[in-house]
Amino acid sequence: MGGYGSGRRWDAKSTVEETNRIDIRWLKKQGCLRPGYAGTISWSCNGSTTGTIGARMAGDNFILNYNHRGRDGEWVPAEQTIRLSRSECHFGGHRLWFECPWCHKRVAVLCGAGKYFLCRHCYGLNFASQHESEVDRMLRRARKIRKQLEADMNMMEPIVFKPKWMRWRMFERLRREAEHANSLSWAIAGQRWGQ
C-alpha cells in the first residue's frame, strides 16, 4: 500500500470476529474522517496483521482500496466508495454514519466479508460465526467427521454407511453434526454478496 500515509491500527484487543469490520466511531477517533485524510487501516489478531486496506476521504465519501481474492483465487484490486451521512444530535453537533452501499441504510459498522464492504444486514451477519474462518472451521469439522465415519469425502454425498465398529447412536449423532456443519458453511458462504 505504498503512497499512503501513516498506518492506522485497530485496537489490539480486536477479536477474530471483528476482523475486516470498519466502525465509523473508531475511524472518527483515529482522525480518519478528517477532510483530506489518506492512510491505511490494518486489522490484527494476536499481534499479527490479518488485513490492510487503503482509505481516503473525498468530500462526503470514504474511499477504500484493497485487494480481494477472486473466484479463481487470484488477488484483484478493488475500490469502493462509501457515502457518509450526518444526523443532528439533540444537544448540537452531528454524528456521522456510513450509508451501506447496497441497502443505503445508515449504519455505524460495515463488514468486508466478501468482495464489498456492506452492512451486516446485507450480509445476513446476525451472529458471530459469519466469517470466512467460521466457514473453514465448519468444513474442517465436517471433513473430520466424514473421515471418522469412513464416509465419502465429497461433501455433496450423503453419509449413509455406519462403520461396523460404531454404535448407531454415535453414528447418528456424528452424521447429524457433519451435515449441520456442512449446510451451515454453505449458508454462511451463500449469504455473501458478490461471490
Ligand SMILES: [Zn+2]
Ligand atoms: Zn446494507
